[in-house]
Amino acid sequence: MLDISVAYNRYKFLGYEFLTWLWFLIQEDPGEIRKADPELLSLDIGNRLVLENRIGESAEVITIKGDDAGLEEGILALKKGAVVTEMNLLYKSGDYEWRFTLKGDGLTMASLRTPDTGKVETKEDLEGAVLEKIYLREKAVNLTDSLFGQFIRLRISREWDKIMVSSIRQWIHSND
Amino acid sequence: MGLLSSSVALMRYKVQGSLKEPMPDTVTEALKQNAFTEIEDEAAEKTVGWTSFQSPFKPEFDGSSFMFGTYIVFSMRIDKKSIPSKLVKKNYTEEAAKKLAETQREYLSRNEKLAIREQVLNALSLRIPAIPSIYDAMWNYEAGMVWFFSTQKAANEEFESLFSRSFKLALIRLFPYTMAQFGCDLSESQRDALNHLSPTRFAE
Numbered sequence: 001m002l003d004i005s006v007a008y009n010r011y012k013f014l015g016y017e018f019l020t021w022l023w024f025l026i027q028e029d030p031g032e033i034r035k036a037d038p039e040l041l042s043l044d045i046g047n048r049l050v051l052e053n054r055i056g057e058s059a060e061v062i063t064i065k066g067d068d069a070g071l072e073e074g075i076l077a078l079k080k081g082a083v084v085t086e087m088n089l090l091y092k093s094g095d096y097e098w099r100f101t102l103k104g105d106g107l108t109m110a111s112l113r114t115p116d117t118g119k120v121e122t123k124e125d126l127e128g129a130v131l132e133k134i135y136l137r138e139k140a141v142n143l144t145d146s147l148f149g150q151f152i153r154l155r156i157s158r159e160w161d162k163i164m165v166s167s168i169r170q171w172i173h174s175n176d
Numbered sequence: 177m178g179l180l181s182s183s184v185a186l187m188r189y190k191v192q193g194s195l196k197e198p199m200p201d202t203v204t205e206a207l208k209q210n211a212f213t214e215i216e217d218e219a220a221e222k223t224v225g226w227t228s229f230q231s232p233f234k235p236e237f238d239g240s241s242f243m244f245g246t247y248i249v250f251s252m253r254i255d256k257k258s259i260p261s262k263l264v265k266k267n268y269t270e271e272a273a274k275k276l277a278e279t280q281r282e283y284l285s286r287n288e289k290l291a292i293r294e295q296v297l298n299a300l301s302l303r304i305p306a307i308p309s310i311y312d313a314m315w316n317y318e319a320g321m322v323w324f325f326s327t328q329k330a331a332n333e334e335f336e337s338l339f340s341r342s343f344k345l346a347l348i349r350l351f352p353y354t355m356a357q358f359g360c361d362l363s364e365s366q367r368d369a370l371n372h373l374s375p376t377r378f379a380e
C-alpha cells in the first residue's frame with residue numbers, strides 16, 4: 001500500500017467523483033441508492049453544496065446554501081469542469097431522518113444529526129443513550145460506506161468509462 | 177463536540193492489530209498510564225491525556241467503566257494556553273522600553289529582543305489559565321474501527337499520536353483511498369486497478 005499522506009493527496013479526486021456520482025444517482029437513478037439501504041425512503045441534497053473548479057494555480061469555489069436553493073449554478077459549474085467537494089444530505093429511512101455533510105477530500109462527516117433520542121436524566125440512562133446514539137450514527141455511516149463501496153466497484157470496472165461517464169455527461173448537459 | 181451532542185463531526189479510523197487479553201484490563205492500564213494530569217509545569221503551553229467519558233474532569237477508568245455494550249468509549253482532554261498576540265505585543269513594548277531606559281541606548285540587539293519576548297511569554301504563561309477541550313472517542317474493538325468526534329486537524333493529530341503511544345496499535349485514518357483499500361472487499365486485481373486510477377473529466 002502507498003504511503004498514507006501520498007495516498008490522501010493523490011486519490012482525493014475519488015471523494016469528489018463519488019459526490020458527483022451520488023448527485024447524479026439522486027437525480028437520475030434513485031433506485032440504485034436503495035441497494036445501500038433497503039429501508040431507504042429518500043436521499044436528497046440538503047442545504048449545502050460546494051463545488052470547486054481548479055484552473056491552473058487558482059480555484060473557483062461555488063457554494064450553494066439554503067433549504068430550497070436551486071442547483072442550477074452547480075450544474076453550470078459542472079459543465080465548466082468543477083467537481084463536488086462538499087455535500088449536505090437529507091437521508092430518510094423507515095420513520096426517521098438524518099442530516100449530514102460529506103466532505104469530498106477525506107469523506108469525513110460534519111454536522112451529523114440523527115433522529116431525536118431521549119434525554120439522559122439519570123446515570124442509568126447513560127448506557128442506553130450512548131448505545132442508541134452509536135446505533136443511529138452507524139446508520140448514516142453504513143449508508144455512506146455502502147454507497148462508496150458501490151461507487152468504487154463501478155469506478156474500477158470497465159463500465160465506468162464505457163457507460164457511466166457518458167451518462168453523467170448527458171445528465172449535466174441535459175440541464176441546458 | 178461529544179458523542180451525545182445533537183450534531184457531531186466524525187473522523188473514522190481503522191485499527192490494525194489486537195490488544196493483549198484480557199482486553200478490558202489492557203485498556204484500563206493504557207488509559208491510566210496516559211491519563212490526563214493537571215498541568216504541573218505552570219508555564220507549559222499544552223497538556224494532553226485520556227480522561228473518562230462519564231467524568232471528563234475526574235478521570236476514572238476502574239471497573240471497565242469505559243465499556244458501553246461492546247464499545248470502548250473514552251475521551252481525550254487537551255488543556256491549552258492561548259496567549260493573545262496583542263497582549264504579548266503590549267508587554268513586549270513595555271519591557272523593551274524599560275530595557276532601553278536602563279541601558280540608555282536607542283536600539284536593542286536581535287538577541288536582546290528575542291530574550292525579552294521569551295521572558296514576556298513565560299511571565300504571561302504563568303498568569304494565563306489553560307483552556308480545557310474534551311474530545312470523545314468510540315472504539316468498536318470487534319470491528320477494528322474507531323470514531324473520533326472531531327475533524328480538527330490539530331485534535332486528530334494529537335489523538336493519533338496518543339492512541340498509538342498508549343495502545344501500541346497502528347491507527348489508519350479513513351479517507352477515499354483507505355476506505356477503498358480496507359472497506360470495500362476488493363480483490364488483489366481490483367486493488368491494483370485502484371492504484372492506477374486517474375481523475376475523470378465530466379465536462380466535455
